[in-house]
Amino acid sequence: MLLDHVYLSLVPLVVSVALAIVLGLLCHRFRQVNAALIGISNIVYTIPSLALFAIIPAVIGTQVLDPVNVILALTVYTTALLVRPVAEALAAVPAHVTAAATAMGFRPLRRFLTVELPLAVPVLAAGVRVGSVSNISLVSVGALIGTGGLGTLFTDGFRQRYLAPIIIGIVLTLVLALVVDLLLVLLRNRLTPWVRAGGAP
Amino acid sequence: MFADAFGWLVDPVNWSGGKSIPVRVGIHLLYCLGAVLGAALIAVPLGLYVGHTGRGGVVLVGGSNALRALPTLGLVTFLYLVAGGGTTGVLIGLVVLAVPPILAGAYAGIQDVDRGVVDAASGMGMTGAQRLWRVEVPNALPLLVGGLRNAMLQVVATASVAAYVGIETLGRPLLDGLRVLDYGQFVGGAILIALLAVVLDVVLAGLGRLVVPAGLRLSAKARRAGSPKARSGGSQSRRRGEPAPVESGGSTA
Numbered sequence A: 001m002l003l004d005h006v007y008l009s010l011v012p013l014v015v016s017v018a019l020a021i022v023l024g025l026l027c028h029r030f031r032q033v034n035a036a037l038i039g040i041s042n043i044v045y046t047i048p049s050l051a052l053f054a055i056i057p058a059v060i061g062t063q064v065l066d067p068v069n070v071i072l073a074l075t076v077y078t079t080a081l082l083v084r085p086v087a088e089a090l091a092a093v094p095a096h097v098t099a100a101a102t103a104m105g106f107r108p109l110r111r112f113l114t115v116e117l118p119l120a121v122p123v124l125a126a127g128v129r130v131g132s133v134s135n136i137s138l139v140s141v142g143a144l145i146g147t148g149g150l151g152t153l154f155t156d157g158f159r160q161r162y163l164a165p166i167i168i169g170i171v172l173t174l175v176l177a178l179v180v181d182l183l184l185v186l187l188r189n190r191l192t193p194w195v196r197a198g199g200a201p
Numbered sequence B: 001m002f003a004d005a006f007g008w009l010v011d012p013v014n015w016s017g018g019k020s021i022p023v024r025v026g027i028h029l030l031y032c033l034g035a036v037l038g039a040a041l042i043a044v045p046l047g048l049y050v051g052h053t054g055r056g057g058v059v060l061v062g063g064s065n066a067l068r069a070l071p072t073l074g075l076v077t078f079l080y081l082v083a084g085g086g087t088t089g090v091l092i093g094l095v096v097l098a099v100p101p102i103l104a105g106a107y108a109g110i111q112d113v114d115r116g117v118v119d120a121a122s123g124m125g126m127t128g129a130q131r132l133w134r135v136e137v138p139n140a141l142p143l144l145v146g147g148l149r150n151a152m153l154q155v156v157a158t159a160s161v162a163a164y165v166g167i168e169t170l171g172r173p174l175l176d177g178l179r180v181l182d183y184g185q186f187v188g189g190a191i192l193i194a195l196l197a198v199v200l201d202v203v204l205a206g207l208g209r210l211v212v213p214a215g216l217r218l219s220a221k222a223r224r225a226g227s228p229k230a231r232s233g234g235s236q237s238r239r240r241g242e243p244a245p246v247e248s249g250g251s252t253a
Helices: A002-029 A031-044 A049-060 A067-091 A095-103 A108-145 A151-159 A163-191 A193-197 B002-010 B021-053 B057-069 B072-083 B087-111 B115-123 B128-165 B171-179 B183-211 B214-225 B228-236
Strands: none
Touching (some): A002 A031, A002 A108, A049 A067, A049 B171, A067 A108, A108 A151, A151 B072, B021 B057, B057 B087, B072 B087, B115 B128
């Protein structure tokens, strides 16, 4: 159950980080894309996840009870959540830094991967932390449509009018969120050694 | 599937009686407004206080992140069983859900006010309270309203969970439709919730336009017209490890 929960909440997180980096780059390079994507991600937030769990099977033809629906729904949300911070972080990279990289002979792709993206990590990490916490607590709603995870403890406990599983479910969710958050902070620190060294980009 | 949903939506049977669409929309709306109002009463003063004094920011951010991790379904079922009834438990669960985004909006709003402006206010001899109400709060309103909109979106979406403990919200058709595999009802309910969310968001955005001072709108417009660098510089100042309100739209349950 716990493993299901980890799987259902972290797969969307990883996929959406990758998607958000690509989309954020597009936003950063093309202004029209930026306006369009910010608009779309605002609209995405008006769709409730329980509703999205319902609409995804209608659109892509999966079974209503397929866990893929939950993964897809959370991926859509988290990507929408992350696109804006990525685009803003890339826009915030000082012009003289990119100019210096260009002058050193970095081609656009290498400049993006080795200069701009690492400098965007602190802001991206803040977004990913919020995304991971909300994913972990959201997955339990999937129990209402019958996809595993810790939410099953809530529905079981409620049906049997029994508090223990519910409390265990809440505690496990909190612990899981805390552990993942700590790991993300460690990862961020590994990726941004210059922050601890006290140097500004 | 969408044709079924349309069929369910226009079926006159669903528009009369105690479990009709209008009644459920009304109940859904009441829970949402109650929860956001309750959360605002807690979160706005707290966010303003911490933002204004600069004390307790770390505790506030950590605490509200921990609140975000609380699964609403678990909270609602737990409180329902403890309280032995629906209304209170559901309402508390939704308030807990709505507090973090409002808190983030209020706190980040105050934090985001240009230091130069705040210093100028102090330099003019304003007292702390004058500075808060006449400088910081008006400047913080766009982010504060943004936080309220985020909270409303999440609550509208999550109030459907309340149907699980027997409240007649718009989650009812979702759960009923799922149980008997009536996709029309299922998707129809989903469409109604999404519509309600859009309508409430538009209303709040309109209210936001009414309360945000005209001068602030003008300066935002000027910044948009200016270079993108100026814009990103502004949002950069807000990030001190805590998520900006834009990033707080996280959990739409």
